[in-house]
Amino acid sequence: MKYEVVIGCEVHVQLQTRSKAFCRCPNTFGGEPNSRVCPVCMGLPGSLPVTNSAMIEAAILAGLALDCDIAGVTKFDRKHYVYPDLPKGYQISQFDMPICTGGHIDIPASDGSLRRVRIIRVHMEEDAGKNIHPDDGRSVSYLDYNRCGTPLLEIVSEPDLRAPQEASAYVQAIREILRAVGVSDCNMEEGSLRCDANINLWVYEDGKKYATPIAEIKNMNSFRSIRNALEYEVKRQVREWEQSRLLLEVAGKTTRGYLEAKGITVLQRAKEEASDYRYFPEPDLKPISISREMIDALKARVGALPAERRRRYIGEYGITEQDALNLTSSAAMADFFEAAAAGHPEPKRISNFILAEVKKYLNQRSIGVDELAVDARAFRRLIDLVDAGKISGKIAKEVFVDMADTGKDALAIIEEKGLIQIDNSDAIAQAVDEVIVENPDSAADYKNGKEKAIGFLMGQVMKKTKGKANPAMAIQLLRAKLK
Amino acid sequence: MSFPVFWISMMNDRRLNGLTLSEMRRALQAGEVSSVELVEAFRNAWEEDSSNEKPVNGYVEFFADAAQQARKADEARAAGGHGKLLGLPIAVKDNIQIAGRLTTCASNILQGYRAPYSATVIERLEAAGAVFLGRANMDEFAMGSSCEYSCYGAVRNPHDRDRTAGGSSGGSAALVAAKQAPFALGSDTGGSVRLPASFCGVYGLKPSYGTLSRYGLVAFGSSLDQIGFLARSVEDLQLVLSVAAAGVDPRDQTSEKTGFENAGPLRARSLSGLTIGIPGQLVSEAVDPQVLQVFDEFRRWLESAGAKTRVISIPVLDACVAMYYIIAPAEASSNLSRFDGVKYGRRAAGAENLDAMYEKTREEGFGPEVKRRILIGNYVLSSGYYDAYYKKAQGVRALLQQRMDAVFEEVDLLASPTSPTPPFRLGEKVDDPLAMYLTDICTTPANLTKSPALSLPGGRTSDGLPVGVQLTGRRFCEMTLLETAYSWEREHAG
Numbered sequence A: 001m002k003y004e005v006v007i008g009c010e011v012h013v014q015l016q017t018r019s020k021a022f023c024r025c026p027n028t029f030g031g032e033p034n035s036r037v038c039p040v041c042m043g044l045p046g047s048l049p050v051t052n053s054a055m056i057e058a059a060i061l062a063g064l065a066l067d068c069d070i071a072g073v074t075k076f077d078r079k080h081y082v083y084p085d086l087p088k089g090y091q092i093s094q095f096d097m098p099i100c101t102g103g104h105i106d107i108p109a110s111d112g113s114l115r116r117v118r119i120i121r122v123h124m125e126e127d128a129g130k131n132i133h134p135d136d137g138r139s140v141s142y143l144d145y146n147r148c149g150t151p152l153l154e155i156v157s158e159p160d161l162r163a164p165q166e167a168s169a170y171v172q173a174i175r176e177i178l179r180a181v182g183v184s185d186c187n188m189e190e191g192s193l194r195c196d197a198n199i200n201l202w203v204y205e206d207g208k209k210y211a212t213p214i215a216e217i218k219n220m221n222s223f224r225s226i227r228n229a230l231e232y233e234v235k236r237q238v239r240e241w242e243q244s245r246l247l248l249e250v251a252g253k254t255t256r257g258y259l260e261a262k263g264i265t266v267l268q269r270a271k272e273e274a275s276d277y278r279y280f281p282e283p284d285l286k287p288i289s290i291s292r293e294m295i296d297a298l299k300a301r302v303g304a305l306p307a308e309r310r311r312r313y314i315g316e317y318g319i320t321e322q323d324a325l326n327l328t329s330s331a332a333m334a335d336f337f338e339a340a341a342a343g344h345p346e347p348k349r350i351s352n353f354i355l356a357e358v359k360k361y362l363n364q365r366s367i368g369v370d371e372l373a374v375d376a377r378a379f380r381r382l383i384d385l386v387d388a389g390k391i392s393g394k395i396a397k398e399v400f401v402d403m404a405d406t407g408k409d410a411l412a413i414i415e416e417k418g419l420i421q422i423d424n425s426d427a428i429a430q431a432v433d434e435v436i437v438e439n440p441d442s443a444a445d446y447k448n449g450k451e452k453a454i455g456f457l458m459g460q461v462m463k464k465t466k467g468k469a470n471p472a473m474a475i476q477l478l479r480a481k482l483k
Numbered sequence B: 001m002s003f004p005v006f007w008i009s010m011m012n013d014r015r016l017n018g019l020t021l022s023e024m025r026r027a028l029q030a031g032e033v034s035s036v037e038l039v040e041a042f043r044n045a046w047e048e049d050s051s052n053e054k055p056v057n058g059y060v061e062f063f064a065d066a067a068q069q070a071r072k073a074d075e076a077r078a079a080g081g082h083g084k085l086l087g088l089p090i091a092v093k094d095n096i097q098i099a100g101r102l103t104t105c106a107s108n109i110l111q112g113y114r115a116p117y118s119a120t121v122i123e124r125l126e127a128a129g130a131v132f133l134g135r136a137n138m139d140e141f142a143m144g145s146s147c148e149y150s151c152y153g154a155v156r157n158p159h160d161r162d163r164t165a166g167g168s169s170g171g172s173a174a175l176v177a178a179k180q181a182p183f184a185l186g187s188d189t190g191g192s193v194r195l196p197a198s199f200c201g202v203y204g205l206k207p208s209y210g211t212l213s214r215y216g217l218v219a220f221g222s223s224l225d226q227i228g229f230l231a232r233s234v235e236d237l238q239l240v241l242s243v244a245a246a247g248v249d250p251r252d253q254t255s256e257k258t259g260f261e262n263a264g265p266l267r268a269r270s271l272s273g274l275t276i277g278i279p280g281q282l283v284s285e286a287v288d289p290q291v292l293q294v295f296d297e298f299r300r301w302l303e304s305a306g307a308k309t310r311v312i313s314i315p316v317l318d319a320c321v322a323m324y325y326i327i328a329p330a331e332a333s334s335n336l337s338r339f340d341g342v343k344y345g346r347r348a349a350g351a352e353n354l355d356a357m358y359e360k361t362r363e364e365g366f367g368p369e370v371k372r373r374i375l376i377g378n379y380v381l382s383s384g385y386y387d388a389y390y391k392k393a394q395g396v397r398a399l400l401q402q403r404m405d406a407v408f409e410e411v412d413l414l415a416s417p418t419s420p421t422p423p424f425r426l427g428e429k430v431d432d433p434l435a436m437y438l439t440d441i442c443t444t445p446a447n448l449t450k451s452p453a454l455s456l457p458g459g460r461t462s463d464g465l466p467v468g469v470q471l472t473g474r475r476f477c478e479m480t481l482l483e484t485a486y487s488w489e490r491e492h493a494g
């Protein structure tokens, strides 16, 4: 049986604005239940929403980063449904005039090529509260409205994804991009990034193409669970097709929840009743005009978007795709790299140093590059010392850790510790002579054509000079003396 | 004008009750009367009426601390305070929130609900020193034209206690007419201030949409709602408007800057140079002949005062009641979905699960007219019907706006009856919603076009029932309305 997996994603992202979407309550995570609420986000009688302009800006930034078109005029609508955690009985959302439409992002496809995922729309809405069901058997529920009114972006993709790991890569790419432009921390554990996926199969049989029923998968709380849930779902749908040959036109769409502990999806809602949200334009808010100037100003603030940066790193700097991805994991990291590499003839070497040593240091201490005691210019001075032959690459690694620990400049550290490379050919020549005398066998091996022996002898020279010998000079002298 | 001290000192309660807000203001400033005396006079009038076999039933609560508020105002005045409304008593419709006090919208579903914050208009009045007398009766959630749909029982018209006071701000209008309050706040979504003003023979002003903040007014039709005033004089309307409309409210994005707070004292104006349009439909044979007679007298007065009048045709006006009864219920069904028994107000007991709780709470909590409008609203917004009803109604509304903009290029004001009939009998239309809805034919256009409109007590029928006349102006041209009405009042009042 030949089939193709078809996946589209709806990603919800909480925006990191100072206050909530339509009131002045602080937009932070958690807190004592119902401590961050006011008449507006509680939907009390007589209260009115007032649009937080920071939400509009964040949505435009996100839209620009996702290559979307930004609407000249956008508006809010009311979306009605009944649930205890939705205090007004409707959610302020956007229906037919979303703020952003028609973007795309590129991700590595499962076959190694590049997959372009088209984004249908990005719209703004407010989050709901939370139901709390105590697990002590009492038939009572509690409501926490702290999350009510948190600004959300909903990002809807076309069904362009062709494998579970692509869905996971897509959501990771969204996270990277939105983090890079600083509109959300996209933390799946805290729920600031949530993903639902629509998945079905295109089965090819007898020269015909059949679409199997779509399942909307919910409760995927990590990148791993996105992959696992969808992989399970593919297997389940293949089995279902083989057993029932049920078609999309007949069965429509169902909703399934992922049970992480069991690694399976279970039916939550059969054949989706055409839910009627009775959308209509929010009469309490005026339509919003977005000027060209505002978009241009935000474009400048977005700076280099991650995708553009990656293209440049790969094309101009000769950096691998994987390294480019890592360098653009945050805007701060990419900024650090670009500032350090400015004007350097071999940016790839700087990238290697950052991705190995700097990342290691940051990971060990769980800090971000913006919290590092070494700024990009101080870091560049360290690289310049290596380039000038003052220290070896190996010493530079130690010096970097010292710099990061103490905040001191590279030159100060190497002078203090006497790490300056020995450029003096006499001193190196002396060490070379001694090593040849002390290791006559290896010297003889080299002379007899065993090229490998020179590596051992080099090691001895470096050991003797405590790593300070200029390696290029040392090897040159060794070869000359052993001729 | 001010009263000689000896005359004031001889005033009994009944005389105090008959003063306008502005007259009280001057008497307070002159030290001829205290705010406490005023409040006591109104309390006495209310208590006296409550023992009547057919009470007006305008108050759903007379605030126990009204006299205390008045004492504070008197003390503030003694200490040199001079708020614009210092010590002036005002009744407040039961859908405008005053922090800490009950606000029920005359509905069972909000029984026991205490407002956690004050409406912006209330804050402004309070800051100017106003004293709040009590909560005024109304149609449940302001839905109705007769004040019969109240969980506190119907309001009776003070001029004929077997007739309605009009709705939905019937309590507010009846209190002013019955001299149980000198001034009252109402709200107007499709005529709810002007219709009862007309039925009760008082002045009613619905400001332009955006003139007053809606923050704290329990929403009915959000694109139509406006707080309005019921008063015994035009001067009083202007006085309170200048306090309540003090600038944009950052809590209401639909509020606008008007500059009304800086308006000087009202002047009687010559009407020469004014062109006044009379929409033909609103003076047709469908209107009660006695109402037409009062309106004709008003029209003759307009001309005698120098205005030019002419009958104009605005065909789209015929669609106003229809579009109003699509748009207002649609917005209402949405606004009222928050009343679900989960967070506040009344929750039905004995429901076995969440859905049953919702159902029982709303079944028990809402009255028949509110249920009817929620059903209409949900219907016109539902997919499959949205385009045919809600969207079409919004399209016609836009057309009406264009047409009215064009009309106001040619005329300065529109004049018409406020209601096609004099006050009708209690129970007469309560089971005939369509007949009830047609009562709003003259008043809904102003809400749909965001225009200011004013109802003045134009005259009486042969039975002595009040008949109102309505003036409608361009958006934010409240001053033209007030000055025209003031000119009329100077010649007719008293």
Ligand SMILES: [Zn+2]
Binding pocket: A020, A023, A024, A025, A036, A037, A038, A039, A040, A041, A042, A149
């Ligand atoms: Zn809030």
